[in-house]
């Protein structure tokens with residue numbers, strides 16, 4: 193009988209696609225072959241592939257972290273697979289659980305023929321393991337409901353299949369199934385080809401569906417290596433990123449530490465600054481309170497200043513008035529002073545008797561009787577001379593006994609210095625026998641200075657006082673020596689011609705010395721240095737000239753030029769300080785020429801003074817260098833002071849009497865009233881007019 197059943201042309205053996213062997217191929221092959229091998233080959237493949245993957249990814253995979261990650265993943269997979277299998281086994285052993293039937297037909301058809309002889313239980317178990325393994329193969333955990341779902345579906349289908357009647361080997365499985373709820377498969381008679389055909393068709397459909405599902409799964413699985421690679425790449429990338437992140441984290445941690453330490457430092461500094469700030473705030477508060485009090489004071493002071501300014505203006509006006517009054521009173525004082533000097537006499541004579549020195553105590557002294565401060569009596573110890581000379585009583589302006597001090601002498605001189613500053617010509621000279629104390633009176637000794645140094649000090653003191661009243665003074669100094677009627681410049685060692693000449697355009701009393709060194713002095717020390725220089729030059733000349741100093745006249749001239757800018761007034765005065773040569777009798781003198789010259793000049797000085805006394809028309813100034821030089825200071829516009837120095841000794845009696853007689857005659861000479869040099873409206877000294 194011909195079967196009406198169509199031939200199962202659609203039932204074809206699936207031909208595997210020719211493609212490179214992939215891990216999924218093995219799964220496919222193992223699925224097809226239904227191998228009895230129960231070992232977990234795909235997992236072994238994964239483990240075996242780890243080194244290959246490591247090699248493929250080079251240094252990335254070589255890192256212990258990567259390798260360890262992969263191994264952990266595989267272990268996890270294995271563990272899941274084993275757990276799944278164990279779970280399946282437990283389910284199978286559970287009473288009432290559906291037993292996993294074998295699918296002998298399917299696996300026998302697609303499997304190796306040599307394995308078809310194995311028992312249905314073995315095949316069923318193998319299939320179950322294979323399916324379970326396939327379900328647990330994915331490396332990458334799929335999203336829920338994909339791969340796991342597939343595995344569950346497989347299991348379900350397997351279970352479902354196991355509930356259906358199986359043919360062949362499946363019958364054995366059904367026969368051996370322990371479930372009482374599963375109906376026993378219907379027996380198909382061998383001759384019932386139609387039933388068999390339908391049964392085969394059903395099986396074919398089931399297998400076809402399974403095959404398609406497996407193919408889908410395999411397709412999914414095929415993508416797993418690439419997913420694995422991607423995942424590994426991502427893992428490596430992630431690890432690199434992690435490493436970088438860790439490095440970055442370390443950097444950040446270091447930075448954090450640095451910043452933390454900085455913050456700590458800053459916090460400390462901030463604390464200190466806060467302390468300082470507190471101190472500063474306190475100080476600020478104090479300063480502020482001080483400032484406030486000072487501000488108040490300032491306001492008060494301002495008021496006071498304004499008041500003081502007003503007072504100052506008032507006082508300035510008063511000062512101007514007083515200044516004017518002072519100027520006028522000063523002028524009056526000058527006039528009065530001059531009047532007093534006139535009353536005292538324009539030529540004054542002081543007598544000074546020096547004391548015997550320590551080494552002279554053995555020398556006999558005359559008898560000196562000082563009746564009052566102006567009268568002295570001299571008596572010789574020699575009775576013969578005493579009787580012959582008679583009573584020798586002399587009266588002078590002042591008599592200074594041996595115990596008189598230099599200060600006492602200068603106190604009498606000082607008013608004349610004042611007159612010089614007021615514009616008068618002053619002449620102070622010391623007359624007397626050699627060794628009578630002329631130089632001591634004029635110069636003094638270093639620890640007990642005489643008239644000239646004290647005059648210098650007084651001059652500068654008075655000038656500073658006069659400056660307050662508007663007067664400014666200039667002092668010019670010259671030092672010269674007259675020896676044997678020849679002039680010598682004591683400020684210069686040069687040999688030069690020096691002549692006494694009349695000043696051009698001046699009145700007849702104005703003279704000057706040509707070629708003389710004139711120094712302007714600004715302070716007392718400067719003037720003293722010049723005096724020392726003059727003294728040193730005189731001493732040098734004295735050595736060369738065999739004690740010339742005692743045989744010459746030394747003239748120190750100080751010219752005082754005062755100027756009052758406000759009043760445009762000028763005053764010119766002068767001081768001549770003369771240390772005369774020793775008067776000596778020609779009888780006792782060894783150097784006759786010198787003595788003659790000295791006595792001649794002293795005699796001419798006497799004549800001039802007497803001519804002035806007698807008010808003669810002609811005053812013989814030019815008869816000697818000394819009188820010619822002192823012409824402006826003798827008579828007329830001048831005040832003269834003569835010191836008569838005498839030695840106390842008996843052997844000097846005659847010379848002393850001679851000097852005292854000369855001085856007494858001079859003292860009696862009453863000179864005309866002196867007139868002050870006064871220049872108005874910038875009138876020059878050359879065109880001065882005595883008024």
Ligand SMILES: Nc1ncnc2c1ncn2[C@@H]1O[C@H](COP(=O)(O)OP(=O)(O)OP(=O)(O)O)[C@@H](O)[C@H]1O
Pocket residue numbers: 545546547549594624625626627628629630631632633637741742773774837
């Ligand atoms: N009043 C005095 N008190 C103390 N010593 C004096 C006094 N007068 C003069 N002498 C001393 O006497 C000595 C002679 O005096 P000084 O040299 O002044 O005399 P002189 O007249 O200038 O002599 P010469 O004409 O030789 O220059 C000096 O040693 C001086 O110190």
